[in-house]
Amino acid sequence: MTPLVGTANASAFAEHLAVLPDFLPPEHFTALAREVEGLGCTERSYVPTHKQGGTIAFDTLRPHAPGVVGFYRSAELRDRLGSVIGATLKVTPEGDYSSCSILVYERPGDHIGWHYDHNFYRGRHFTVLLPVVNRNAAGSGLSAGRLFAKIGGAERLVPTPPNQLVVFEGAKVLHRATPIDEGERRVVLSMTFGTDPRISLPFELARRVKDMAFFGLRALWGGRRRGA
C-alpha cells in the first residue's frame, strides 16, 4: 500500500485527494491546537458499526474557538486550497453542521466506517482535514486511527500526523478512519468548502416541500423569489 504524501500541485488533484505536510507555521499550529484541546465539550455519537466518537459542533466553535473559526473563514486558506484543487472555493453555509467541526477520537474503538461525504450543493464539494492531535498511549508515535481512501480502486493509507492537511472530494472518494486503541487520542479539525455552495436543486425542492407542510404554499413562492 503506497502512502500519499507531498502532493501539493493541481495536477495531483486528478485523484481527488491531496496531502499538504507541515501546513501551518509551528506557532500558529500550536496556538490552534491549544485552543481546540481547551474546549473539552464534546458530544458523543454512536451509529452501531459505522461511527463512534466525539464531535464539537460549529455552534460551539463560533463562540469558544475564534482561532479555529478565523482559520476556516480565512481567504489565505481558501486561496491555498483553491490553487491545489484548481478551482475557486467558498465556505459552506454556517447552518451546515459539517462546515467546520472537530472530530474527537478519544475512547478505544472510536472510528468512522467507509463512507462518502454527501454533497448537498450545486457545485463541487471538498472536505479538508487538519489533524490537531494524533498520538498513541505512550506518546511515542501516532494512534492506530488511520485514514484510508479508495483511489483508483485501491485502498490507500493517507497519513494524518498533526499539522498535515488533507483535502479531498469526499463525494467521490470513499474513505474511513480505523479505530483507535486504549489510551490513544486523535483530534481532527474537519472543514468543508464548495465551488458553488448553494443547495442543489433536488435538495432545495425537498426543503421547500418540507417547509410547505409547515407554512403552506407561501413557502414555495417565497422561496422561489428569494432564490432568483
Ligand SMILES: O=C(O)CCC(=O)C(=O)O
Ligand atoms: O478522521 C478522519 O480522518 C476522517 C474524517 C471524515 O471522514 C470526515 O470528516 O468526513
Ligand SMILES: [Fe+2]
Ligand atoms: Fe468523511
